[in-house]
Amino acid sequence: MATVQVSEAEKVYILHGIRDDLRVDGRGCEDYRHMEVETDVVSNTDGSAKVTLGHTAVLVGIKAEIGKPRPLIPNEGYLEFFVDCSANATPEFEGRGGEELGTELSNILYKVFNNEHSLDLRSLCISPGEHCWVLYVDVLLLQCDGNLYDAISIAIKAALFNTKIPRVHISSDDEGGKEIELSDDPYDCMRVNVSCIVTLCKIGHRHVVDATLQEKACSVASLIISVTHKGVITCTRKVGRGSLDPESICEMTEAGRRVGKALHSPLIKLLQQEESLGKKRQKVGFLG
């Protein structure tokens, strides 16, 4: 992970500030930084989104293909993740430097999203045991300023909103071969709705949401929570070398549930607003 160096006196300043609910940039402990979301930025994918959260920028592209379901779970589709830490983000990612972070990120994404409670994997099934939708999710880190999981999950949610998966029907024809049938209506497709990830960093005796790299340097342990729009927690992970006592875990989980639940509706509203602009929307892309 890209790290910044922070002196002891700066750490004390940040710690006391968080204790008083006033962070260095004036935010409260549960406020997010300014976020910008744009979908349909990569033309050769089935769905894509670019999310900028403060100075963290993430690009997600999704390709949907028909494949064979996993042998142990024949009536569900699945997602495949690949996270690429671009050297654009920080010189530490040059060459193979970003591989470790990329593998860590994709492992956690697998844990969160290949869980039937985070998203409805059964809707990705076409014919049990034989065909299902496989969504290949490619994540590219463009800029790194803390809170990667949240930014990646929002980008994945936006990209999946942008991915229209057609409803297919597989029938067997006379010779025993399989035929894929699409409905005549080009708008007959489905969308996958997923949960959002909230990262809570323990700093001193309090926790913060959306920590910057400096705040991360003052924290020794974090909790990663995946929350659906109904407020159901589907996955929890503790990261970091430090320890968390059970009371703080309960507190942080409750805060995560609250914050995560409140992330969904503004995002969906924004994405629907963007979709309603249709062709009139001025695409900003990467050179805005």
Added chain:
Amino acid sequence: MAVDMRLPTVIKAMSLSVSAADRKDMVVPGDVITSDTGFMRGHGTYVDEDKLTASVAGEVQRVDKLICVRPLKTRFNGEVGDVVVGRITEVQQKRWKVETNSRLDSVLLLSSVNLPGGELASRNDLCSAEVQSVFSDGALSLHTRSLKYGKLGQGVLVQLSPSLIKRQKTHFHNLPCGASIILGNNGFVWLYPTPGQQEEEAGGFYTSLEPVSLSDREVISRLRNCLLALAAHKVLLYDTSVLYCYESSLQHQVKDILKPEVMEEIVMLTQQKLLEQEG
């Protein structure tokens, strides 16, 4: 708890009236500056087929027969007498290596530090110093031979581009809004709570780890966001511009200052005030 999500918009270049006389001679790499061979070439230029060409993007400066191009965005090129704020990256036998946003790490020799308890600085500490000399390879040699320099205590560091800091007589300011600022020439700006009467006499060797009051914190956070807003719109930073920006931002909440439309509004008000003051 608030989430501010929106669609991105194209950032429009914003500038108040620039008269033809004010327009500077800007070049990009590869632009021919002059075909006249009578000029001496300075930094940022090279000769290509008898034509003087720019190698960096910036403005052309002509001093008699010397032509050089001053780049708009560059690493800090220190000169003797510059005040810098740096982070100690390495502690060696007789010196410290300090990171000052230059091409090479600067050097702070132990012999150039004569403060009581000045040797107690460790790795990752911040310090303010002055450039004593420049080595032949371009590395800076720093010194803290004055009570106003030394190890920095609690506060906030803002890292900006060196070309945005205006050269002034003094870089240490106690702003009337209730905080103090050190505008390092290298682009590192340090914001800290104004020390009380007794603490100033003690000198720079005692770092207080007492919690800073909430009102001071708010002032410092607001100043930090104002600095970032000014830097985003490429406004020259000095005590007056920072103060005007602070005053223009008082009507907004501290965390709202970083929203693009609020930033634009505040910077426009600041630029207007600065123009009125000069005109």
